[in-house]
Amino acid sequence: MNWYRFKRILLAVLIALNFSAAFSQNLTLDYTAYKISKEDKVDSSYINLLKPYRDSLNKQMDKVIGFATNTMYKKQPECALGNLLADCLKYMAAKKYNTTVDVGMVNFGGVRSYIAKGDVTVGKVFELMPFDNVLIIQKLRGDTLQLLLNKIAEKGGWPISGLTMQIKDGKAINIVIDGKPLDASTYYNVANSDYIANGGDECNMLKGVKQLNAGYIIRDAIIDYFTTFKDQGNPIESKTEKRITYAN
Numbered sequence: 001m002n003w004y005r006f007k008r009i010l011l012a013v014l015i016a017l018n019f020s021a022a023f024s025q026n027l028t029l030d031y032t033a034y035k036i037s038k039e040d041k042v043d044s045s046y047i048n049l050l051k052p053y054r055d056s057l058n059k060q061m062d063k064v065i066g067f068a069t070n071t072m073y074k075k076q077p078e079c080a081l082g083n084l085l086a087d088c089l090k091y092m093a094a095k096k097y098n099t100t101v102d103v104g105m106v107n108f109g110g111v112r113s114y115i116a117k118g119d120v121t122v123g124k125v126f127e128l129m130p131f132d133n134v135l136i137i138q139k140l141r142g143d144t145l146q147l148l149l150n151k152i153a154e155k156g157g158w159p160i161s162g163l164t165m166q167i168k169d170g171k172a173i174n175i176v177i178d179g180k181p182l183d184a185s186t187y188y189n190v191a192n193s194d195y196i197a198n199g200g201d202e203c204n205m206l207k208g209v210k211q212l213n214a215g216y217i218i219r220d221a222i223i224d225y226f227t228t229f230k231d232q233g234n235p236i237e238s239k240t241e242k243r244i245t246y247a248n
Contacts, residue, residue, distance in 0.1 A: 061123030066226040066236040073114045077157025077167060077244040081115060082106065084238035085129075085222065086161035092221040093137050093191035097212050101137065102177055103145070104161040104191040105152070107201050111159070120226060120236055129219045133193040137212040142184040147205040149175060149182075155201075157244040168247035193218055 072081035090104025113127040140148070149165060149172035152158045157167060163182075165175040175182035192206075199207040229236050 061121060061126065063122045064119045064230075065122060065125070065223055066120040066230045068115050068117050068120050069235045069237045071114065071117045072238060074108065074111045074159075076108060077246065078240050078242070079159070080238040080240055082108070082111065082159025083161065083241065083243065084115075084236070085111065086159040087238070088222055088225040089135060089191045089218065090161040092216075092225055093135055096135065096214060096216050096221070097137055099137070099212075100189060101191045102162050102188040105196075106159040107193065107196050108155065108158045109201060110193065110195070115236070122223060125219055125222050125226070129222060131195070131219075133195045133218050134213055135216045135218045135221050136192060136194050136197050138190050138192060138197055138206065138209045139187050140190050140206075140209065142182050142186045142188065144205055144209070145188055145190065146172065146175070146182060146184065148190075148203060151201075151203055151205070160243055164243050166245050166247040173247060 070080070072084065073079065074081050085106045086104045088104070089106060090101050093104065094101040110131065110133065111128065112130055113124070115124065115128065150170075152160070153165070153167040153172040154170045163175060163177045165172045167173075177188065193200075194211065194213060195201070196203050197206050197209070197211050226236055
């Protein structure tokens with residue numbers, strides 16, 4: 001992690017702790033705001049104080065959990081990075097909940113970085129998925145899934161695994177799951193984030209639908225998934241497969 005960024009984060013934590021202590025004792029807290037910049041003079045006493053924490057954090061963040069054979073950026077309606085992450089959610093949800101998963105998906109806005117060719121570290125996964133969203137499963141009836149896919153089509157396409165579809169006039173058409181057309185009355189197990197399942201990103205059609213939720217953070221699922229590649233001696237790689245295309 002960049003030292004300057006680390007200093008800002010830790011300073012914010014220390015300030016928060018001071019506020020917490022003051023309020024817990026019903027004390028009045030006076031403070032002065034200071035702007036931190038790269039030009040500030042280095043205070044060796046603070047460096048020595050924070051060094052054990054910085055070193056411990058860097059050791060965790062710098063741990064290599066895989067090797068990427070190519071650089072992957074996010075892109076709509078489909079991209080190699082998105083396919084990799086959606087495959088991860090589908091696979092890890094099935095493993096975590098010991099059940100079959102028909103579809104895995106990731107909201108496009110939730111992917112916040114890219115994967116560069118070379119060693120992939122824990123820190124890179126934190127940049128890629130900085131939020132503490134939880135990996136959940138919902139059993140969605142086909143007509144509800146259609147509404148969700150329409151919303152995804154309206155937004156230009158999200159990373160998805162387990163189905164193919166086309167976008168036409170902002171709607172999802174020609175949806176195929178496991179080799180069969182989407183059936184409005186069939187139920188499908190869909191791996192997703194709790195954020196989306198609770199109606200985030202305008203996905204209100206999912207609110208109220210029962211969730212399987214074991215508190216498994218998506219970021220941890222990605223780390224576990226990449227580690228599986230490494231343990232098997234395989235690189236981290238992905239490609240586009242025309243999972244989502246625009247209809248002519």
